[in-house]
Amino acid sequence: MVVKAELEKLGFNLVSVELGKVSLAESLSSDDKLKIAEKINYFGFELLEDRKTQVAEQVKTSIINLVHYTKEPLKMNLSSYLSENLSLEYAQISSVFSEVENQTIEKYFIAQKVEKAKEMLTYDELTLSEIAYQLNYSSVAHLSAQFKKVTGLTPSAYKRENLGKRKTLDEV
Template sequence: MHLHIKNMVCNRCKMVVKAELEKLGFKTLLVELGEVTLDQDVSAADKVRISEQLSHFGFELLEDKKMQIAEQLKTAIINLVHYNKEPLKINLSAYLSEQLKQEYISLSSIFSEIESQTIEKYFIAQKIEKVKEMLTYGELTLSEIAYQLNYSSVAHLSAQFKKVTGITPSVYKSGSTDSRKTLDEV
């Protein structure tokens, strides 16, 4: 049985969800961001137990199909921006359609309905959080960050950063008060 879980955004989340499900007596076959495969079907009462247990850690069991799709889209974008080792040289709509095996227009409509923002705005917000992370660690120049995240130029990255955060990347790097967000807050 597959369970869809909201707010699973990192490997630590996967470990927590797996541990909590095992505490409840369920054997996990696969734990991925946003989704868990169990070795058995679960009853409605079991779903309530699971939901209550996971809610203590900020996770939410998703039953609604549209909410599941929106969460899968967020997970795919987070994977692409934060965990992909290669520079982002991909068409977002084609990538998401391929990942979810659905037409982008349908995915876009569902995402906007559920999240009250466009996929593109969410993607940009995730990229800006990744820029903040990279600036914080100071291992790459702004030019290297722009290349890594597929910005056409440093000027484009800087303009988008300022539009989203209200400050420039250099002001942020110098220790401004605009702190990073956790991925589930973006």
Template sequence: MELHIKNMVCNRCKMVVKAELEKLGFNPIRVELGEVVLPEDISQEEKIKIAKHLSLFGFALLEDRKTQIAEQIKTSIINLVHYLKDPLKINLSTYLSEELHLEYPYLSSIFSEVEDQTIEKYFIAQKIEKAKEMLTYGELTLSEIAFQLNYSSVAHLSAQFKKVTGTTPSAYKSDTSDKRKTLDEI
């Protein structure tokens, strides 16, 4: 049985969900971002028990199909921006359609309805958050960051960065206050 779980956005989330399900007596076959596969079907009471327990850690079970699709889109984008090492060689729309096996206009419509923002805005927000992380570490130049995040130029990254954050990448780097968001806050 598949369970779809909201706010699973990193490898630590996967470890927490797996450990907590095992504490409750469920032994997942597979735990991925946003999804858990259990070896057998569970009752509605067991679902409620899991939902209540996971909510203590900021997770939520997703029952509605549209919400599940929106979460799968978010998970795919988070994987793309934060975990894949190679730049995307195809359009985001093609990538999402291939990942989720659904037509992009349908995905776009559902995402906008559920999340009250476009897929593109969410994608840009994730890329800017990744840029903030890279700037904070200070290991890469702005040119290297722009390349890794698949921007056509430093100017393009800087313009989007300023539009989203209200500050330039250089000003952000020199400011010592903590402004980063967790992935589930984006």
């Protein structure tokens, strides 16, 4: 909404504004791009022009939406989900993501799931079994193993210590 409002204030004719993507009716000059970059940077956004960076950001956005905002468990594997969402072959998506982010999609996905588990543990409303189920883990042991690998603590130890050392989603 912020991006849309600011682009309209700058006088651009918008075709569509979606999460992470803006389509304009006209082409942009270098000066227009600078104006847009300045304006959206003020609000904490970044203008992405490089195709590889755009793909990596779309992957991150898709995974964040999947892990943090989707209530239904994923009914297909992650590679199919991303290929469908981005309309690209998974091999290409994976290669670009690894190049841009210096980590694999799987590691990023696990990091997001661990952050969500930390959030759920902090709220203390669900059992570890319920958390494992909601995050689509095959077992509590699988969740615990990944949690410990990422944080150095078991979920129970994390909960006991109530560290609250959670990262913001863009830092994961």
